[in-house]
Amino acid sequence: MTPPRMHAALATAITSVVFVMAAMLLSGGGASAAPNLVANSTFDANVSGWVAANIDTTLSFDGTFGNPSVGSAKVAATSGTAPVAAEAITDAGSCIVLSGAGTYNLAADVLLPMTSDPASTASVTVQLYAAAGCTGAAGSATSPAVAPNAAWQTVATTIAVTTELSA
Numbered sequence: 001m002t003p004p005r006m007h008a009a010l011a012t013a014i015t016s017v018v019f020v021m022a023a024m025l026l027s028g029g030g031a032s033a034a035p036n037l038v039a040n041s042t043f044d045a046n047v048s049g050w051v052a053a054n055i056d057t058t059l060s061f062d063g064t065f066g067n068p069s070v071g072s073a074k075v076a077a078t079s080g081t082a083p084v085a086a087e088a089i090t091d092a093g094s095c096i097v098l099s100g101a102g103t104y105n106l107a108a109d110v111l112l113p114m115t116s117d118p119a120s121t122a123s124v125t126v127q128l129y130a131a132a133g134c135t136g137a138a139g140s141a142t143s144p145a146v147a148p149n150a151a152w153q154t155v156a157t158t159i160a161v162t163t164e165l166s167a
Contacts, residue, residue: 024107034105037096044071053089055079067109067152095134098161106141107156112148121145124155 024036040049043061050073052059062074090096098104106126123145130136143157 024105037098037104038090042069042071043073044069047073050090065111067111072111095129098128101161103158103160105156105158106143107154109152109154110146111152112146114148114150116148118148120148122153122155124157126157126159128159128161 024038024041040046043066046061047059050059052075056077056079058074058076058078060074060076062072063070065072065074104126106124108124110122112120112122123143125140125142127134127140128138130138139159141157141159143155146153146155
């Protein structure tokens with residue numbers, strides 16, 4: 001059986017900028033005991049392993065913001081008609097192979113500055129795939145969206161992986 005693969009996506013519908021710190025994909029119900037499956041999830045020094053998902057997005061490291069330590073991924077909408085779906089995803093060449101059936105939790109700390117368009121939102125999405133190379137879409141889950149706020153906010157979602165995905 002081939003284990004399911006997934007992409008961790010930081011999806012936003014913004015007209016300006018969102019900062020992301022600590023993207024985590026955790027297996028199992030207890031977040032404190034589960035290992036983080038996302039490489040370079042804290043963006044301490046760079047955004048290695050992450051890519052901008054569309055032409056309306058730029059992705060860069062920002063050393064001025066962080067939660068609690070400095071360092072974050074800066075996802076910015078650069079063009080298009082508002083709201084622009086600016087997205088950063090784990091690099092397509094490095095799908096995360098899941099260990100099998102179970103519950104997976106995806107969370108990220110985001111800062112969507114008050115200077116953003118009031119209609120801007122930020123959320124996280126986990127996309128499951130049934131085959132190597134992140135092909136054969138097999139389900140997804142998206143967190144509730146958050147609006148601009150002066151403080152860091154946590155966005156999170158959970159997805160159940162069934163044994164059928166491993167077939």
